[in-house]
Amino acid sequence: MKQFGFIGMGNMGYAILKGLLKTTAPDQLIFSARNKAHMEQVAAETGVSYAADNETCAKESSCLVLAVKPQQFDTVIGEIRDAVTEDQIIISIAPGITIANLQERFGKKCRIVRAMPNTPALVGEGMTGVCYDKTLFSAEEEKRIEQLFTSFGRMTVVDEKLMDAVVCASGSSPAYVYMFIEALADSAVKYGIPRADAYKLVAQTVLGSAKMVLETGEHPGLLKDKVCSPGGTTIAGVAALEEYGMRNAVIKATDACYAKCKGIQ
Template sequence: MKIGFIGLGNMAAAMIGGMLQKGIAKPEDIIGSSKTETTAEKVKTKFNINTTTDNTAVAEQADILFLAVKPIFFTEVIAEIKDAVKTDTLIVSIAAGRNLQYLKDAFGRPELKLIRCMPNTPALVLEGCTGVCIGENVTEDETEQVLSLLRSFGIASVVPERLMDVVVGVSGSSPAYVFMFIEAMADEAVAAGMPRKQAYEFAAQSVLGSAKMVLETGKHPGELKDMVCSPGGTTIQAVKVLEEKGMRAAVMDAMDACIEKSKCM
């Protein structure tokens, strides 16, 4: 099986790294293309895969083809490769705001097997979260084949396409919200006298550990919060201020703005 990548930016590199590290693919199984020789050579050196600047060459060889270019370049790239793609190739888009109907129209080949997914940047450290929606021509076995690749750098779940804009809000864009939270906690720790590097480490580790508790215990986040809030203690006072400042509403409003923007792209 030949896995192709059109676009070799950070997200594609994260995906390739995960597949190779988990042993799902070997370097000789992967081919990628980029706009510049510099990027192609850099990725080739890092992963020992075959690279080129010829998108058509990748499209012709790939059994699973990841479209990993920015959405603004999709029309141009698809026009270039649409006649080169094999009928039974699984085409996987990772672009925001480009739905399955867009892909179907752009390729102009209704028989093609199309999948749309939305990974996020924690894929760079193999802790990604990817929402996946499946086109009508894709079989269950083919779906599992793609999911196994996506799960090499985190979790991946199938969602109906009507929820893909929600995926953008809750996982695609949300690392930015979390980074802001970590930065804010660290800033106050620095204000209280902690060295900056140590403040980032304490704040980030606390977020990491808290997230793992949600995922591994299966307990409701509210129950886990209550476990930290001792009667008359420090934590409940902090929670009270966060509630007064409207933390929940601010997060929900931010996600709503993100989701609406995604719908309009």
């Protein structure tokens, strides 16, 4: 029995697998995917073996990660339903599919962890919201869950009712950050900075600013205030952002994202 198995090896599945390899030996991992050529490529790159099919992968995994799209769940669960036992940990990273819904699809008692990682997992800086019923898992199993999600970034445990909000906060929001980086870089290019330099200047600034929030524990508003000298350039820029509705635009984007999440279920 392997420690971790993956059904699906797209961008997110691959990112999680790569993260786990920092703490877990390749012979303790297994995966399956639809495309054999892709499986062979991943196996060659990572040293992790692949299973002949999804059912075999499920049978050989102590902790099974379902890294497939929501529309593929019925097919995949149909293939592995008889192989899954109550002793296993089932982890779903699909948005909009509740633990209760998964229990219903499996048609049996399963110990399910629902998670929402994001694409920065690809560079080891992911953020994952996780929910599960702690009464169903041992302390050792909780450590294994933590091992999985901290192998490619950070995690926080939330009530399941908040998982749609997690999609807004970290699941979809990298796209907004990329838009901000692109817009700020465009504005720098406007004043003569070469584009490659502009992206580097802006992206590193976003990275450093985020690190300041995480490592100092200070309120973002306080950190902002420390950059804004009285009558200076920064406060002039902040005033312009307020005038053109930056905060409102972000909140409206989150409202739209949350509404879409509710529509999926």
